[in-house]
Amino acid sequence: MPCRTIAVANQKGGTGKTATTLSLGIALAHRGKRVLLVDTDPQGDLTKSLGWADPDSLETTIANHLGAVIEGEGTDPREGILSHKEGIDLMPANIELAGMEMPVLMAMSREQLLNVWVSPLKGDYDFILFDCAPTLGIIPVNAFVASDSVLIPVSVEYLPASAMVGLLNTIGRVRRQINPTLSVEGILLTLFDSRNNLAHEVEQTIRDQYGSAYRVFDTVIPRAVSAAEAPSVGASIFAYDGRGKVASAFERLAEEVVCRG
Numbered sequence: 001m002p003c004r005t006i007a008v009a010n011q012k013g014g015t016g017k018t019a020t021t022l023s024l025g026i027a028l029a030h031r032g033k034r035v036l037l038v039d040t041d042p043q044g045d046l047t048k049s050l051g052w053a054d055p056d057s058l059e060t061t062i063a064n065h066l067g068a069v070i071e072g073e074g075t076d077p078r079e080g081i082l083s084h085k086e087g088i089d090l091m092p093a094n095i096e097l098a099g100m101e102m103p104v105l106m107a108m109s110r111e112q113l114l115n116v117w118v119s120p121l122k123g124d125y126d127f128i129l130f131d132c133a134p135t136l137g138i139i140p141v142n143a144f145v146a147s148d149s150v151l152i153p154v155s156v157e158y159l160p161a162s163a164m165v166g167l168l169n170t171i172g173r174v175r176r177q178i179n180p181t182l183s184v185e186g187i188l189l190t191l192f193d194s195r196n197n198l199a200h201e202v203e204q205t206i207r208d209q210y211g212s213a214y215r216v217f218d219t220v221i222p223r224a225v226s227a228a229e230a231p232s233v234g235a236s237i238f239a240y241d242g243r244g245k246v247a248s249a250f251e252r253l254a255e256e257v258v259c260r261g
């Protein structure tokens, strides 16, 4: 099976990108898939959520690899990949990535750097997922160039605002100018609380507005206290509350993602 690379992105903050990257990644590993997660957010939330509590102490992160690509150094792209006990690999990130923004912007082929780094790794994995920061800057654009598709987590706690328009425009621009095969993997509704009327309203609006042009996943990720607690103790939702509704929702999401393949 050829490797599928997916960017998990939305420039709106707090929509569940990091939780989705982590939990979908582990659910894919439960299905026997070889999975690499790539943290591309200088906050290092994905890295922390997987238990590396102090990302700034890590010697090699994605920032080093971007630097090596810019300098044309022939370093091993696998250097610094961490393996997690739940069966996935992680390329971590830390605050050093924030300092790479300018060198990346100044580099030759500045949109291709992540792609250059990740391409040789595709033979080792069935899925590579990029957790994007909440911006439409040059690093998320690099993730779109390196990806087959973009998975868009959308919180049902807010009426879908212009954020989606900006994101879909950026995806369209990348497709037209650089990566013609880039697609939208799907829109994922997150932080769903069935007692909240707005949540039902937002779900319906998204399905009505976007459902004909894009896949809106049948699976909706519920809001749960356990899912809010898990990252702070560095545990996945499967380790923290494996029988809960959030864990089972991500198992269903993995099924939807695999089935499309």
Ligand SMILES: Nc1ncnc2c1ncn2[C@@H]1O[C@H](COP(=O)(O)OP(=O)(O)OP(=O)(O)O)[C@@H](O)[C@H]1O
Pocket: 012, 013, 014, 015, 016, 017, 018, 019, 020, 041, 045, 132, 133, 134, 191, 221, 222, 223, 224, 225, 227, 228, 229, 231, 246
């Ligand atoms: N299913 C859930 N139920 C309850 N809380 C959740 C759930 N998923 C994520 N959270 C919490 O909501 C917050 C935002 O989630 P997350 O960090 O995954 O979003 P994000 O889109 O990656 O944010 P950012 O834009 O800052 O990168 C976090 O505090 C997280 O712990």
Ligand SMILES: [Mg+2]
Pocket: 017, 018, 019, 041, 045, 046, 131, 132, 133
């Ligand atoms: Mg995040």
